[in-house]
Amino acid sequence: MRAPPPAISARGEVPPGNRLDTPRHPTDRREEVLYTGAMQLAIPQAPRQVPLTRVPGAVARLVRVVLLGLGLMAVVGVGVWALGRFVVEERTFLARAEPVDGQLMAMTLPSRDEREGAEARLEVVYTLGKVQYSAAGVRTRAEYAEGLGRGARVFLLVDPHAPDRPREAGYVRERAQALEFVPWGVGIGALIAVGLFFWELKRTLRAELDPLRKGMLVWLTPEGPLPESNREAFFPATYFKQDQKHTVRARLGPRRAPVRNGEKVLAAVLSSLPGQARVLDEELARRLGWVR
Known part of the structure; x- marks a missing residue:
């Protein structure tokens, strides 16, 4: 008989009982098992395999950047x-x-x-x-x-x-x-334009994939109601790490239902992108095979 899911702390931290390290397959790849009440997630520990094609909206965003760069x-x-x-x-x-x-x-x-x-x-x-x-x-x-x-x-x-x-x-x-x-001016200008194009392309790929591949999972507490929009939405939120409160600008995909636990939402944060968080939505979790 399986024990009931443990509660989430008021600060948004996941207590030890909420994160279970279990072997995922014979290569001893470990994963984090999270109980949200509505679903059970089995998320591999970083670094994770996250194909670009499985991230909702990522390909469309990349195509827009490429078209803008070509223009x-x-x-x-x-x-x-x-x-x-x-x-x-x-x-x-x-x-x-x-x-x-x-x-x-x-x-x-x-x-x-x-x-x-x-x-x-x-x-x-x-x-x-x-x-x-x-x-x-x-x-x-x-x-x-x-x-x-x-x-x-x-x-x-x-x-x-x-x-x-x-x-x-x-x-x-x-x-x-x-x-x-x-x-000389024309050559330098052309090099700058090409450099900006590839920089923006790299930045877009990094923003889409790095938090999911390498980020730490946290429970965010939004500072207000989550925005409902047909476009990508941003909202302020906080989380605790080692008894220290952090404020971030969280990003949620358009028309996405975030993974919730009460008023909190699950997100990935990356130390190299301070002040930013990538909210995990239910569709993303299913596409990546993180839902048990």
Whole structure:
């Protein structure tokens, strides 16, 4: 005749009578036998074998992270492509452009208080070959333009393939120097994006599996009613370990019925993830074969 299940202490600790070490199979793999009143759980001691596919919602969450990461990498890829195209166009212009002397006809300057680091727009006339051109909106530094007057000589670079779009030589060369660092910046940015993707992937896997595989089992006392939500829910709770009270942020899967013992819920906590707890629900326990 089996003895009745022992009671759970008021602090949420499982007394010695509630945890029975019994051999699970001939390899002497031991397990914790927990009586909750509604069911009897036989949970292997850590480290436990917990396949990702048996954790409810874990695969879907991992897929979301992968899709989000692929989307981020696609955005980064488009940005790299656009930036690379811009750099190639600038270098092509510098390789083909011819120096031309132009004459300033008019200019548009920002207000005096805003000229530092700002741009001005020039209207110039110039001759390329035997053809005279005029162009407006030629960009240059405002500090340089404010020292020019009407009729002043302006040094231009003109692409023979686009003779009607001149550029101010000093402005173009300054920007070309900055473009030399663009490939390095693009490479570092791409590496950071890839690193963030794999970091988030690893963090997700760790959050889903490590508490179940390596965590210590505790009875949590929620600080209020458990949230009822179609999404993953978080709630504050406490537990005792060696007469010391610990506060955690417990995570419960969407639409999951936690393993209960009165007002307490069973959870796994991990020393490497302080302040966090993974609530064990009934469906999870059944999928992992922990229900006797």
